[in-house]
Amino acid sequence: MTDRKHTVAVLGCGLIGQSWAALFTAYGYDVIGWDPAPKSLSAIQDQIARSRDQVRLPEIARLKRGSFRLVDTPEAAVASAFWVQENAPELVPVKLELYERVEAAASFDTVIASSTSSLTWSQLATGLKHNRRFITAHPFNPPHIMPLVEIYAADEDVRRAAVSFFKNLGREPVVLSRDVVGHIANRLASALWREAVNIIAEEVADVAAVDAALVHGPGLRWSVVGAHMAYHLGGGPGGIEHYIKHLGPSQERRWSALGTPRLTPDVCDRLVRGVIAEANGRSVAELEADRDASLLRVLSAREQR
Numbered sequence: 001m002t003d004r005k006h007t008v009a010v011l012g013c014g015l016i017g018q019s020w021a022a023l024f025t026a027y028g029y030d031v032i033g034w035d036p037a038p039k040s041l042s043a044i045q046d047q048i049a050r051s052r053d054q055v056r057l058p059e060i061a062r063l064k065r066g067s068f069r070l071v072d073t074p075e076a077a078v079a080s081a082f083w084v085q086e087n088a089p090e091l092v093p094v095k096l097e098l099y100e101r102v103e104a105a106a107s108f109d110t111v112i113a114s115s116t117s118s119l120t121w122s123q124l125a126t127g128l129k130h131n132r133r134f135i136t137a138h139p140f141n142p143p144h145i146m147p148l149v150e151i152y153a154a155d156e157d158v159r160r161a162a163v164s165f166f167k168n169l170g171r172e173p174v175v176l177s178r179d180v181v182g183h184i185a186n187r188l189a190s191a192l193w194r195e196a197v198n199i200i201a202e203e204v205a206d207v208a209a210v211d212a213a214l215v216h217g218p219g220l221r222w223s224v225v226g227a228h229m230a231y232h233l234g235g236g237p238g239g240i241e242h243y244i245k246h247l248g249p250s251q252e253r254r255w256s257a258l259g260t261p262r263l264t265p266d267v268c269d270r271l272v273r274g275v276i277a278e279a280n281g282r283s284v285a286e287l288e289a290d291r292d293a294s295l296l297r298v299l300s301a302r303e304q305r
Contacts, residue, residue: 006030006066009077011098012087013044013070016115016143020085022051023144025066027169033070034077041070051144054296056170074098075105082107083165085137087115095119096127103129111158111165113137117186121152121179135162138183145295147172150183188227198259200274201267207274223298224305 008024010017013035021031025048033044048068071077078084084102088095095114102112112134114124125131135153140146149171153159159175166173174184182190196210205213221230228240235243261267279287 003030005082007032007081009034009074009081009084010087011074011077011084011102012036012089012115013039014087016139016141017085017087018044018047019051019142019144020087020115020139021068022048023055023169024085025068026052026055026057026144027066028064029066031066031068032077032081033068034072034074035070039070044068044070051142054292055144056296056299058170074101078102078106078110082110084110084112085115086112090116090118092119092123095124099124099127099134109133111135111162113162115139115143117183118181120181121154125154133158135159136179136183137162137166138186140185142292145292145299147299148185149173150176150185152176152179152183194261195258197263197267197271198261200270201261201264202259207271208278211278224302 006029008029008031010021010024010031010033013021013033017033017035021033021044024031045068052065084106086095086098086102088098095116099112106112108130110133112128114134114136115138116124116136117138119136121134121136124136125134128134132155135151135158138150140148143149147170149166151159151162151166151173152175153162163173163175176183180187192214196214199205199210200207218230225233231243232240235241235247238245282290
């Protein structure tokens, strides 16, 4: 018999869904997965096992690993789950159709969480009859490694429950006061990449130089302090108030100099050629493995602070 309190449904078992499943099973939850496209159970289980070995667990969570199985319908996946993590394509009609099926089969108090990166709670909640239990819970990829989960929930009790759920999974939930396209992190990442593309479009530097400047400069600093705190420290003993008062005008001048590039064929060609050159023959799989190994080392170092 399935223990509902320890059962999570993962709808959509692509890269994000498999990563979520690795995290959930690492912490002892049994996962029931569903995907609209035929998938090999053994292949998914192998990937989940590889990712699960990368999950950083407290000693108390090392007692039991959860199971993973695939079912043929989303109804079967959610029927005995207390939590649903949806990872369907970023298309409102697709998600709303899926939610209709989920609501018909799930228990009344099951939380339905969407991993959406580009859609908002308001766009998606309109399709649910009981939308108080619906939240957006956007992870940073890959979810089994990256701690961030951005949460928006209209209901305060569900919001608190979601924060508690993800904290108990070793995540760092951040709560939005209102729903917005791109949540927080993707808006920041999009603003940064816009200027990174502009630098290429304006022929200021090449792709490798832009990436190196970020990784060895602000990216390294941002891994331990956020953007606002970095400027607080940049203000010296007077902190952020001093910085804004004395350096705010120069900051505004820099903002006014930022670009709004277009992804023209020429710019796209230069981006693609630059990234391929920077990859230096390494496949996407090899680059992902290098990224994940580096992230784990960074997380390990952060724990020593």
